[in-house]
Amino acid sequence: RQTASLTSAAPDNIGSFSFGRGVDLNSVTRTVDPMLNQAQLTNSSQLAYWKEVNSGLVNIENIFGSLQSTGLSSALDNFFQSWQQLANNPQDGAQRVNVRANASMVVTNLSNMNQQMLNTQATTNTRIDQVIGSANSILDNIASLTIQINRQEIGSQGVSGMANDLRDQRDQAVRDLSAIIPVQEVSTRDGSFMLQTVNGDLLSQDGVARHLARGAAVAGSFAEVTIAESGQPLSGALTSGTIGGLIDLRDNKIGTYIQQLNSIAANLIFSTNQIHASGTGLTGVTTLSAEQASNTILPLNDPTQTAPFASKIQSGSFQIHVYDAAGTATPAGGTAINITAGVTNMNDIASSLNAVTGITATIDGTGHLNISAAAGSTFRLSDDSSNMLAAYEINTFFHGANAASLSVSSTIQNNASAMNAGRVDLATSASNIGDNTAATAILALQNLQLSVDGTPSFSLHERTASLSTQYGTDVSISAQQLNYRTAESDSLTSQRQAIAGVNVDEELIQMIKFQRAYESSAKIITTTNQMLDSLLGLIR
Template sequence: MSSAFSGLNTMVRGLSAQQASLETVGHNIANANTAGYSRQNVNLVTTNPQTLYGGNGNFQLGTGVNIASVTRARDSFVDKQMWKESSTLGYGQTMQNSLTKVEGVFQEPSDTGVQTVLNQFWTSLQTLSTNASDNGTRTTVQQRGVELVNAIKHANQQLKDMITDINTSINLKVSSINQITSEIGGLNHQIVTVEAGGTDHANDLRDRRDLLVDQLSTMMNITVTEDKAGNYQIQSSGGTLVDASGSQKLDTVKSKDSYYGYSVENVVVAGSGQVINFSSGEMKGLIDSRDSSQGGVREYLDKLDKVSQFLLQDFNDVHKAGYGLNDTVGGTNFFGVDGTKYENWSPQDGEGGWVTELQVNSTILDPSTGLAKIAAKTLSTQGNASGDNAVKLGIRLKTDISSTLGNSSLDNYYSSLITGLGVQSQDAKRITENQTTLVAQITNWRESTAGVNMDEELTNMIKFQKGYNSAARVLTTMDEMLDKLINSTGTVGR
């Protein structure tokens, strides 16, 4: 026969289980809008039954309920998908932002873009060919040349400023990565400590750790595994960032671009100096947007450099072959430094390339004699009004094929530059939009498992409340029965 008081223990366990369930519902509701929070559940199991001996044999009498664990609702497979696709999204967004800024540098089509300035310079040469002796026309050619130089050099400087900004962003991202991996390493230790007994679950600590991994995955490609003790091991590009022993910091080291001479920030493992070769994420996007020959700032610096080389070599060759007013001797550079033979010249490594040499020849800009040295005619014996060399200058600028520009005319070369930039920008936008849609879908999958549904929680609240009230009613009834037994037994006949 069971103890008269065993039912009290059963109900006390029931009250405790329903109370814990209600408190967990409250915890879920309180954190419904907390970033990274996973819905928690109280897992209830029946207690070991009591064996009773009856006239017909033994039988099992239930003794109530126990709380087996409090666990979070989480799908690790969906998490791994999220971390992979978030990294790709981070790369696409970074490249899209960078290419949008490059488009802003060239401002095409617009009234102030390089293409417009090129066209205006060509138009001034056309006018010169028909009115070569007019100083006003020559002044226009002179100033249009200055505009062209300024437009190219300004675009070049803006691109270099972008590289400086990218280097700054890389440094900031490395600091963020180190902060995140350090915190994950600390959370590893806390989680292992809490879960050391094998029964407890560090739900809120795990949520915080997974939220940090979410943030880390947007910045870089990562692989996440969990060991038997509960530690996260995070690797990227062959290097270990976090494991059971702690976290590994990253660092940046400066180098100098061998051609242009600007500073470059490279990401390495702190201490060892091993270079990290990112394969996706914002870090990969930043490095590619700076260095890549397909969509990076470096690509467009190279193309402006080729345009500058064309003006200093190909355009100057035609100008030097002509003559100015009053039989001014030929051989004068229109662009660059007077007397420099650019056909035999090449930039010094690390000095900035051809664009640093680009300027309108100071001889051409001389206020007293400069206009006369603009070579509009091909022969010194021709009249001052002859503009046949100006025609050749216009043809060289607009339609002549140049090996410097990859067997393309300057007009086609620059048009291809702008078209290619637009295609690259559209491609980055497409990748970003596709990844945004995919990440949103994965987020919905995750929320369907881990998210807090207020209707569901309120339903559970009512269920556990009724369970608690019912257990309390049974406990009250048992208390009344025991009171009768204890206080009324033996009073019959008194």
């Protein structure tokens, strides 16, 4: 709304008489409320923030739908049920095939969910670049409008000096920018226009715009939003606005879900492998290979080792049992391979194994340990208290470290009979094909409190339920915030319209007032003419 300021024009003085000259249009001013404008800027940022978060969460709803009866929860249940069936009949090869098939379904579900989230995360990150481009265009427009306003107003006088329409356009541009990043107008002593983020980063002043950009990406994370000129991170960008919403969705929402998926995978992988590595299948094995030791002379649990669970190795030992062609173990009870955490390296393991009669251990050029039995002989492993076998994936069920790398070991994929359902007798080295102790132990993992990755101890079922609950809570909160901010926006818009909007009724009243004033003036003139005519008639 614009209001004309009218003042009485200087009268014409003729002799002792003063003749009025009506009014002058002194100025045309905008009706604005600075506090209300800032409230709208804040609301615009918050509304855009929650729109992005809510929209992004709704878009990945199909991923979390797969947690239910046909997805991850069901796949895990079926996986453990198949171990129950194998425990009931450990010598049945068909049950081993069933376990392998259900394990593959768990792998597929975790892998697909993880990949879909990674894709959504990457798409969200790309959209941030697009929004930065829009913000820079708006900043350029604000700078251009400021220059035009200054040219029209500075040094001009009277009505011609007002740039109300340009100021309205700049206000709208600032509101558009506030939907992208949280901003505030700052009052200066000379009355010039200054725009900052809510945390004080200068965005525009004296017709100069400071663009946004993306900084250098850090390994394992995404590039920050920065001020292009200085390269400094944009402060306050995470609190609200479209960019803040996208970053929150990318890092705090989807990023957290990916971490939870990886936690489920890590606890499943290592806990299953701990048991499986010390178990035995229907027959002994002739060869086994280990995961790569990135450095064979450094300790097995050195932080630089690339084996995903190398840090879980502790001082202890495992047993190796060697059998001749007749199935006789020599020596009975096997041979202990001792490990001292922080000391023992892969070369030491190879040396210890080579000292066992009937066993040859070599390390290839890539750091993989290969264990072989002599011709006509076989061997089994048992009783690993060091976690070395599980950490370096020797005789294990799963391969990988997280949802992205998880798979069923190639050995079991190629031969289901290599699946370990039983354990070797530690005193005699005997192995009973009807033994189900390993299968029963893996079955117990379903409800066992696990914490392989340093997270609080929860069962796999609880972890899956927690992921689903976390997503549902996030959707609910974002929907509530979106509804609240939308209602707040409607209220602020109504208040702004009441103050600054054009009210047709008020304008009509003003027109009627001017009309009545004109009619009154016309009546005075008409009456005066009639009186003069009457006087002149008397003279005649």
